[in-house]
Amino acid sequence: xxxxxxxxxxNDLSGAAVAVAEVEMVEYITGTEILPxxxxxxxxxxxxxxxGRLLPVVRLERLFGExxxxxxxxxxxxxxxxxxxxxxxxxxxxxxxxxYRVAVGEQPSAALPERYNSTAMAPLxxxxxxxxxxxxxxxxxxYLASAxxxxxxxDS
Amino acid sequence: xxxxxxxxxxIDGQSLLLPRSDVRHIELVEKLQxxxxxxxxxxxxxxxxxEQRQWPVYTLDSALLPMQTLPLERRFxxxxxxxxxxxxxxxxxxxxxxxQGDFLLDELPLMMKTARTPLQSLLYNEGRLHYVTSAEALVxxxxxxxxxx
Numbered sequence: 001x002x003x004x005x006x007x008x009x010x011n012d013l014s015g016a017a018v019a020v021a022e023v024e025m026v027e028y029i030t031g032t033e034i035l036p037x038x039x040x041x042x043x044x045x046x047x048x049x050x051x052g053r054l055l056p057v058v059r060l061e062r063l064f065g066e067x068x069x070x071x072x073x074x075x076x077x078x079x080x081x082x083x084x085x086x087x088x089x090x091x092x093x094x095x096x097x098x099x100y101r102v103a104v105g106e107q108p109s110a111a112l113p114e115r116y117n118s119t120a121m122a123p124l125x126x127x128x129x130x131x132x133x134x135x136x137x138x139x140x141x142x143y144l145a146s147a148x149x150x151x152x153x154x155d156s
Numbered sequence: 157x158x159x160x161x162x163x164x165x166x167i168d169g170q171s172l173l174l175p176r177s178d179v180r181h182i183e184l185v186e187k188l189q190x191x192x193x194x195x196x197x198x199x200x201x202x203x204x205x206x207e208q209r210q211w212p213v214y215t216l217d218s219a220l221l222p223m224q225t226l227p228l229e230r231r232f233x234x235x236x237x238x239x240x241x242x243x244x245x246x247x248x249x250x251x252x253x254x255x256q257g258d259f260l261l262d263e264l265p266l267m268m269k270t271a272r273t274p275l276q277s278l279l280y281n282e283g284r285l286h287y288v289t290s291a292e293a294l295v296x297x298x299x300x301x302x303x304x305x
Contacts, residue, residue: 035285037264038170038220039273047278047285049260054278056265082266091265145267154270 007104007129009136011096013070014061016115018139019102019129020078026090027077028099034072041153048092050077055092058144063124063153064115074098080141091145102131110135120152160261160279162288164253165234165245168218168227171286173253173279174236178291181206181235182250185226188213188233201226204233204244211235214298215246220274220287222301236291243295255281261288271300 008025011017027050034057036046043062047054055077061067074095079088110128113135115121124144125137143149162173188202189210199222203210215223215230230246259281264273274297277288 033283035280037268037275037278037285038218038287039270039275040268041270044265044267047262047265047280049280052260054260054262054265054280056267058267091267145265147266147269150267150270154272 005104006101007138008076008099008101009131010076010093010099010139012060012067013094013096014064014066015096016061016064016066016113017131017134017136018060019104019136020076020139020141022101024078024080024141025076025099026079029075029077029092030073032075041150043153048075050090050092053090055090056145057092057094059094060144063121078141080145082142082146089145091141104129113137120149124149158259158261159256160254160259162253163234164249164251164286165247166249166251167216167220167230167245167247170216170218170220171253171284172247173286173288174290174294176252178236178238179234179250180237180242183233183235183244185231185233185246188226188246199224201246204235206235209242211242211244213244213246222298236294238290238292238295241292241295243291243298245294253286255279273297 006022007019009017009019034046044056044058046057048057072094075092077092110130116125126140127138128135163176163179165172190202200212202213217223229248232250233244233246234250235244261279263277264275274289274293275287279286
């Protein structure tokens with residue numbers, strides 16, 4: 001992420017924060033219909049109707065073995081492209097609280113947060129910036145939705 | 157106007173939609189024959205005689221996992237047949253599912269398309285989610301879970 005731009009900070013249900021580019025955050029939703037899908041991965045257990053589509057609902061904290069069966073009150077709809085030039089797609093990320101916007105100023109890149117320090121999880125991080133005392137990973141939403149992450153988690 | 161026409165298998169509250177041509181035969185559960193000694197696997201509940209062959213009969217729970225016993229509510233057996241491989245699924249009902257107009261039909265999201273699921277698409281209508289699959293996908297699913305068909 002370039003310096004001197006805005007980002008949305010999203011907290012998952014474990015309280016851990018990630019960020020996405022301002023243009024990737026499409027809509028903040030409270031109180032909507034969540035539809036569980038049998039045999040779905042733990043980190044993507046349901047879908048949500050949204051603008052004529054069924055969006056995958058992502059519980060980011062479950063990628064790290066965190067989180068339980070907490071009720072869902074906040075969701076962020078995020079836009080991504082799997083490959084440049086392809087149509088925009090969307091997913092819904094479960095949040096622990098409302099997102100907030102920050103200005104990412106000029107600063108040296110921070111170290112990779114510990115939870116992403118693995119072969120499978122490191123590609124989820126585009127960059128890292130420091131906000132106050134916290135190092136916040138900028139999420140690669142396209143990688144989160146990708147077959148590559150899916151296949152690294154499951155035998156396919 | 158969009159229109160769909162599926163076979164609907166209802167299993168423990170879950171609605172499976174298959175191409176109608178995938179359902180070869182429907183029988184009452186009373187026709188189920190228990191597996192013989194040494195026959196079957198852990199979740200083959202028995203067999204059904206049809207078209208001069210024995211169809212292994214399974215059922216699924218609400219999580220779509222194979223069960224080892226047959227709940228009383230499963231009153232019907234649907235014989236499902238991709239070419240060459242057959243299986244039968246015990247369910248609460250088998251019916252025709254037709255819709256026109258207002259529904260959402262979406263391919264299963266990429267991040268959900270693991271080898272562990274037979275689901276191919278999702279259909280949303282009037283607040284309810286239905287799971288679109290096929291006989292071939294169900295047979296493949298049970299084979300991957302180590303069950304003979």
